[in-house]
Amino acid sequence: MKSKLKKTMADTAHQTQNRIRSWKQDPEAVRADILREATSEFAKNGLAGTRVKDIADRIQTSRRMIFYYFGDKEGLYRAVLEEAYRSVREAEEELNLDGLPPLDALVKLVEFTFDHHRRNEDFIRLVMNENILNGQYMRQSSSLHMTNTKVIKQLSRICAAGEKDGVFRAGLSPLELHWEISALSFFNVSNRATFSNIFGNDLFTEEGQIALRDHIVDCVISSVRPKT
Amino acid sequence: MKSKLKKTMADTAHQTQNRIRSWKQDPEAVRADILREATSEFAKNGLAGTRVKDIADRIQTSRRMIFYYFGDKEGLYRAVLEEAYRSVREAEEELNLDGLPPLDALVKLVEFTFDHHRRNEDFIRLVMNENILNGQYMRQSSSLHMTNTKVIKQLSRICAAGEKDGVFRAGLSPLELHWEISALSFFNVSNRATFSNIFGNDLFTEEGQIALRDHIVDCVISSVRPKT
DNA sequence: GCCATAATTAACCGAATGGTACAATGCAGT
DNA sequence: ACTGCATTGTACCATTCGGTTAATTATGGC
Numbered sequence: 001m002k003s004k005l006k007k008t009m010a011d012t013a014h015q016t017q018n019r020i021r022s023w024k025q026d027p028e029a030v031r032a033d034i035l036r037e038a039t040s041e042f043a044k045n046g047l048a049g050t051r052v053k054d055i056a057d058r059i060q061t062s063r064r065m066i067f068y069y070f071g072d073k074e075g076l077y078r079a080v081l082e083e084a085y086r087s088v089r090e091a092e093e094e095l096n097l098d099g100l101p102p103l104d105a106l107v108k109l110v111e112f113t114f115d116h117h118r119r120n121e122d123f124i125r126l127v128m129n130e131n132i133l134n135g136q137y138m139r140q141s142s143s144l145h146m147t148n149t150k151v152i153k154q155l156s157r158i159c160a161a162g163e164k165d166g167v168f169r170a171g172l173s174p175l176e177l178h179w180e181i182s183a184l185s186f187f188n189v190s191n192r193a194t195f196s197n198i199f200g201n202d203l204f205t206e207e208g209q210i211a212l213r214d215h216i217v218d219c220v221i222s223s224v225r226p227k228t
Numbered sequence: 229m230k231s232k233l234k235k236t237m238a239d240t241a242h243q244t245q246n247r248i249r250s251w252k253q254d255p256e257a258v259r260a261d262i263l264r265e266a267t268s269e270f271a272k273n274g275l276a277g278t279r280v281k282d283i284a285d286r287i288q289t290s291r292r293m294i295f296y297y298f299g300d301k302e303g304l305y306r307a308v309l310e311e312a313y314r315s316v317r318e319a320e321e322e323l324n325l326d327g328l329p330p331l332d333a334l335v336k337l338v339e340f341t342f343d344h345h346r347r348n349e350d351f352i353r354l355v356m357n358e359n360i361l362n363g364q365y366m367r368q369s370s371s372l373h374m375t376n377t378k379v380i381k382q383l384s385r386i387c388a389a390g391e392k393d394g395v396f397r398a399g400l401s402p403l404e405l406h407w408e409i410s411a412l413s414f415f416n417v418s419n420r421a422t423f424s425n426i427f428g429n430d431l432f433t434e435e436g437q438i439a440l441r442d443h444i445v446d447c448v449i450s451s452v453r454p455k456t
Numbered sequence: 457g458c459c460a461t462a463a464t465t466a467a468c469c470g471a472a473t474g475g476t477a478c479a480a481t482g483c484a485g486t
Numbered sequence: 487a488c489t490g491c492a493t494t495g496t497a498c499c500a501t502t503c504g505g506t507t508a509a510t511t512a513t514g515g516c
Contacts, residue, residue: 027493046360049276052474062495067475127422128356132274135421144425152427176443179423179431183415184408191414193363194355195407197372199380203407215404215451222450223443253463253512280504290465295505 031069033059038066039080043122046129047077047137074137081130082143084123089150091116097154102162106224109154110181110217117185118209124189151178162224169226177224184216259297261287266294267308271350274357275305275365302365309358310371312351317378319344325382330390334452337382338409338445345413346437352417379406390452397454405452412444 037058041050052073056063070076095112097105117124130138138144155174162168192204202208265286269278280301284291298304323340325333345352358366366372383402390396420432430436 030493046274046276048274049360051472053472063474064476064496065494068493073474125360127419128360131419131421132277132353132356132360133421135425138422138425149427173439173443175427175431176440178427179415179440180412180443180447182423183419184411186419187407187411187415190418191355191359191411193359193361194366195410197363197366199377199403199406203403211401212404212407215401215408219408219447219451222453223447225450225456228453228456255463258463279502281502291504292466292506293464296463301504 043125102158105158110220114185114213168224271353330386333386338448342413342441396452
């Protein structure tokens, strides 16, 4: 889309956009650049810790443009948050568990969540920051109100099927189960710094992470199996 | 200690100290006041989000005193962090699992950790913030280098005993087990805001929390039992 | 009482920061 | 080429914030 811009070849840098020399109008690219770099900065430093200047400096634009497109720093933060959640939700849509037996589906879901969190540290850090702010900004954002019930629905189906097959215990709470999976996957990224400072880095090497992933799969599976 | 100060009765406010009227020297109380309020502020707003002025305003002292006692903002933050960890470690010392059979010991440990995290939200938030800062300040602090291996040792004993009794599976990793317990207990506090925004508040009511606690005890126990 | 020192106050400072006013420039339609 | 609007550049501003200087007051030892 926006193919009307004739791409000048001197696409100097890593930037996605192609506004060069004196200057060329390319608002969408500017907006996208700002959003991308703002995501990175807010993830790194939090809302209060981020300098608007730093965001502008990293791309070929001025502070002025940031305020032009996003109003103020908080507006930018909200936009970053919305985009981050949107992008994650999009990734989650990709996961297809249809047709899998309950146990396999659950294993796949846990592994997916664990890996996905690991690969998206920026998102985790944004969420950490938003929690420090008591979730006040995501609460303001209407696009985040449509509660992400898809995972819950998936888990409900899995639980029901598993219970019917007798491989899961009865009376499981899909919400609690999701909470449990989230907690283990999230903490792995969010608390790596302090945990490894105190207890060493063993769990965070590549092998450590594989073992940990197996461990939490094991843990979740054990918790849904019928009591012996 | 420091009983030399004659306590004047007009102890006006909530403050622990008793420096009144014009002014009376009571450095230890001032230091303690600063530390207490700084803990609260840093926990609420993070390092970058906290204003030194706000800390000073909440107690009967000036910004100048904060710099006098703690050098700079980061020095204060470090002091807060050290004290917070010290205090938590102290609380952990209270937990006595001696003489309990392995399963009971583990249940008690999990319940203790869950409750303890719940009761110390400020500490959790400090740790969250420190993780956003990649643990750089705790790494600077020598008092946090003495790795808190006590929990690991306890868990090792419990695991060994449980395995010997045949109530635990063989080859458990105490470190992974601790990680698991921490993750579930920590996430419960750290991510309450975002989680309840998206999935509702059910898990965070008093009943919800009790159920959740039972759930994670269950989860941990299931994960250590011999495979069926 | 005197004196060195520790604790506290008051005033001040430079730099950084979020944000804005306004002019200049590109662009699309006619 | 003209016009109207969107976009970008430049310069500026008020305030906030971390931190400091220097004077002032208490305290404890003699």
